[in-house]
Amino acid sequence: MTESVLQQEMTQEQGYVTRLYEALDRARDRAAAELRQVHGGPTTGTDQAATERDSFARTYGARTQQLMSVERGLAFGRLDQVDGDRFYVGRLGLFDDDHDPLLVDWRAPVAQPFYRATAAHPLGLVRRRHLRLAGRSVVGLDDDVLELTALDEAERHALVGEASLLASLAASRTGRMSEIVATIQAEQDAVIRADLPGVLVVQGGPGTGKTVVALHRAAYLLYTHREQLARRGVLVVGPNPTFLRYIEQVLPSLGETEVVLSTVGQLLPGVVGGAPEPAEASRVKGDLRMVAVVARAVASLPRGRARRDLTPEHLLTLLWSSPERLAAAAPELSTAEREALRRPAGEPWSRADVALLDEAAELIGETEGARRQRRQADAARAAAHAEHLAYTREVVHSQLAADQLTIDPLDVAPFIELMAERTEHREAAGTIAERAAADRTWQFGHVIVDEAQELSPMEWRMLVRRCRRRSMTLVGDLAQSGTDSGVQSWAELLEQHAPGRWRVAELTVSYRTPAEIMAVAADVLAVVDPAAVPPVSARWTGSVPWGRSVPSEQFGAALVAAVAEERERTGDGRLAVVVPRSRRAELTALLTAALPGAASGTDPAQLLDASLAVLDVEQSKGLEFDAVVIADPGAILRDSARGGSDLYVALTRPTQRLGVVADGPLPEVLHGLLPGDGTVV
Numbered sequence: 001m002t003e004s005v006l007q008q009e010m011t012q013e014q015g016y017v018t019r020l021y022e023a024l025d026r027a028r029d030r031a032a033a034e035l036r037q038v039h040g041g042p043t044t045g046t047d048q049a050a051t052e053r054d055s056f057a058r059t060y061g062a063r064t065q066q067l068m069s070v071e072r073g074l075a076f077g078r079l080d081q082v083d084g085d086r087f088y089v090g091r092l093g094l095f096d097d098d099h100d101p102l103l104v105d106w107r108a109p110v111a112q113p114f115y116r117a118t119a120a121h122p123l124g125l126v127r128r129r130h131l132r133l134a135g136r137s138v139v140g141l142d143d144d145v146l147e148l149t150a151l152d153e154a155e156r157h158a159l160v161g162e163a164s165l166l167a168s169l170a171a172s173r174t175g176r177m178s179e180i181v182a183t184i185q186a187e188q189d190a191v192i193r194a195d196l197p198g199v200l201v202v203q204g205g206p207g208t209g210k211t212v213v214a215l216h217r218a219a220y221l222l223y224t225h226r227e228q229l230a231r232r233g234v235l236v237v238g239p240n241p242t243f244l245r246y247i248e249q250v251l252p253s254l255g256e257t258e259v260v261l262s263t264v265g266q267l268l269p270g271v272v273g274g275a276p277e278p279a280e281a282s283r284v285k286g287d288l289r290m291v292a293v294v295a296r297a298v299a300s301l302p303r304g305r306a307r308r309d310l311t312p313e314h315l316l317t318l319l320w321s322s323p324e325r326l327a328a329a330a331p332e333l334s335t336a337e338r339e340a341l342r343r344p345a346g347e348p349w350s351r352a353d354v355a356l357l358d359e360a361a362e363l364i365g366e367t368e369g370a371r372r373q374r375r376q377a378d379a380a381r382a383a384a385h386a387e388h389l390a391y392t393r394e395v396v397h398s399q400l401a402a403d404q405l406t407i408d409p410l411d412v413a414p415f416i417e418l419m420a421e422r423t424e425h426r427e428a429a430g431t432i433a434e435r436a437a438a439d440r441t442w443q444f445g446h447v448i449v450d451e452a453q454e455l456s457p458m459e460w461r462m463l464v465r466r467c468r469r470r471s472m473t474l475v476g477d478l479a480q481s482g483t484d485s486g487v488q489s490w491a492e493l494l495e496q497h498a499p500g501r502w503r504v505a506e507l508t509v510s511y512r513t514p515a516e517i518m519a520v521a522a523d524v525l526a527v528v529d530p531a532a533v534p535p536v537s538a539r540w541t542g543s544v545p546w547g548r549s550v551p552s553e554q555f556g557a558a559l560v561a562a563v564a565e566e567r568e569r570t571g572d573g574r575l576a577v578v579v580p581r582s583r584r585a586e587l588t589a590l591l592t593a594a595l596p597g598a599a600s601g602t603d604p605a606q607l608l609d610a611s612l613a614v615l616d617v618e619q620s621k622g623l624e625f626d627a628v629v630i631a632d633p634g635a636i637l638r639d640s641a642r643g644g645s646d647l648y649v650a651l652t653r654p655t656q657r658l659g660v661v662a663d664g665p666l667p668e669v670l671h672g673l674l675p676g677d678g679t680v681v
């Protein structure tokens with residue numbers, strides 16, 4: 001395109017985009033007026049009227065929230081079809097006053113060619129245009145002309161929308177995941193729009209977009225199968241609370257609120273399972289042999305009323321604190337395994353306990369936590385009812401005194417009861433997400449599991465109980481598994497839980513990890529799993545990953561100096577220091593004392609918002625940073641039987657720069673690192 005043609009096109013697109021924002025403003029005004037009308041409506045009336053009012057208020061409230069969240073980058077594409085029709089694609093659908101479409105929602109079938117069309121398969125398009133907006137102004141255009149036959153084989157398979165994609169990949173990280181609706185790639189689009197029924201496994205290396213694709217799939221499914229899913233909700237399970245915080249804003253910005261985000265440790269209402277415990281204890285608790293152990297422990301409970309008063313928590317406390325009971329219930333475990341489970345009564349629950357509590361709850365009924373929650377809800381309801389009854393009594397008596405009402409004195413009490421019942425404002429049922437999160441037996445319409453390779457066999461039992469239809473999307477990477485009790489093979493897992501009803505899709509391009517860093521990570525992957533193929537990086541940065549070997553006595557000082565240097569280079573970006581679990585306390589104390597403003601600990605917001613964060617590998621799962629320094633890789637390798645996988649995870653967190661400071665010689669597997677400081681060569 002010549003300069004003047006480009007200018008002309010930009011002016012024309014600006015005219016259209018201005019119309020779109022005007023339509024958006026009108027839609028916002030309408031939704032706000034409707035919400036005001038609902039809130040300003042009558043506050044008394046029948047039960048049904050009150051319930052209807054609540055549900056309208058929720059609907060208009062959600063609509064207003066959705067309309068507010070699409071301000072940035074409202075439209076990002078234009079499709080010119082062979083038949084002459086033209087559509088604009090954006091974050092939501094908009095119509096003009098004659099109900100003709102002005103903007104097509106990215107999830108609508110007609111928008112699909114925006115993500116899938118290639119020169120080899122133009123899907124009815126002559127041209128795909130990418131629009132770049134800053135605020136409400138058009139600042140750039142990229143055209144893919146799809147009718148050209150002159151492209152060679154390699155070009156035909158090139159990434160779509162490359163210019164927009166690369167611009168978004170090079171951007172500095174904010175500490176929160178962002179949506180990718182404008183730059184979804186063809187292999188990702190196939191996953192996002194895959195059919196609803198059955199189990200879809202999405203296997204892909206680090207940075208291939210598994211998480212972001214899974215979240216877009218949730219939004220797509222709720223849009224496409226709204227009837228079916230809005231009533232039951234979608235459950236998204238992530239590896240840890242920091243991760244949930246990292247992704248939580250993606251869904252509201254996609255306009256979806258019927259989604260429950262949870263870690264595995266939070267899946268059982270009323271129980272918080274997050275206390276640390278030795279890896280061996282988690283391994284044994286996650287083993288399928290525990291099904292029989294829990295069943296035996298339940299069978300040994302006394303019959304009758306006493307049995308009903310024992311809760312799953314009580315059962316597990318007894319098992320862990322009494323070697324005799326455990327020996328009787330778990331003859332299949334070795335003495336050493338039983339020893340690993342021993343724990344004094346009253347300790348907080350670990351993540352692995354939660355699946356066992358759920359197993360027990362399945363056999364003997366709800367947990368103490370759930371009972372407590374129900375008792376509190378019952379008490380609150382009873383108090384509200386008593387207050388309402390007293391108020392009704394006052395109203396009826398004052399009307400009787402003023403002769404506004406005539407009733408036989410014997411009928412007054414029943415009349416008050418009746419009036420109270422009729423006028424009581426029924427507690428709004430709560431959103432689907434709130435109701436689902438509070439109910440152990442809730443059946444979700446669809447379940448999405450991120451880092452799915454980390455779940456133990458007992459945890460899979462707990463999860464599939466929440467989705468008997470087996471409509472699930474599991475995203476994961478077996479090579480990143482940090483535990484031996486996780487998934488060893490997707491086929492083995494799914495033949496057990498969804499025989500004949502599962503399929504695998506692969507993501508092959510890494511959008512996070514630059515090629516220079518992926519080359520180093522690939523050496524580690526070759527040791528972890530010689531058969532695995534590393535993902536292909538979407539870009540180079542020109543920055544070389546560096547490694548320093550430091551004698552033990554100078555390690556602390558050298559680490560602090562290296563992190564301080566990297567902090568300088570990272571500027572306004574975000575830097576993480578990944579430390580071995582076994583040295584977490586020591587190195588965190590060292591770094592936070594030497595480097596003011598360094599965040600550490602378990603508070604997700606603090607870790608994500610800081611420009612410098614110190615975390616262990618487990619905490620860094622699923623996250624990404626502009627730059628990463630890995631401290632003592634040798635200890636990461638030695639810390640667990642899956643040390644190689646842990647190192648692979650740590651190496652693939654940065655989007656720009658990587659440095660490694662070894663305590664002693666650099667591990668052999670990191671021979672691809674260069675000395676120096678990563679300056680562009």
Ligand SMILES: Nc1ncnc2c1ncn2[C@@H]1O[C@H](COP(=O)(O)OP(=O)(O)OP(=O)(O)O)[C@@H](O)[C@H]1O
Nearest residue numbers: 180183184185206207208209210211212511512622
């Ligand atoms: N099509 C895309 N357009 C723009 N950015 C993308 C695209 N796909 C992925 N990304 C970005 O790449 C990064 C990695 O994505 P994501 O975290 O989903 O990968 P992952 O496969 O879950 O990685 P890991 O296995 O390491 O957790 C994110 O910043 C994401 O926004």
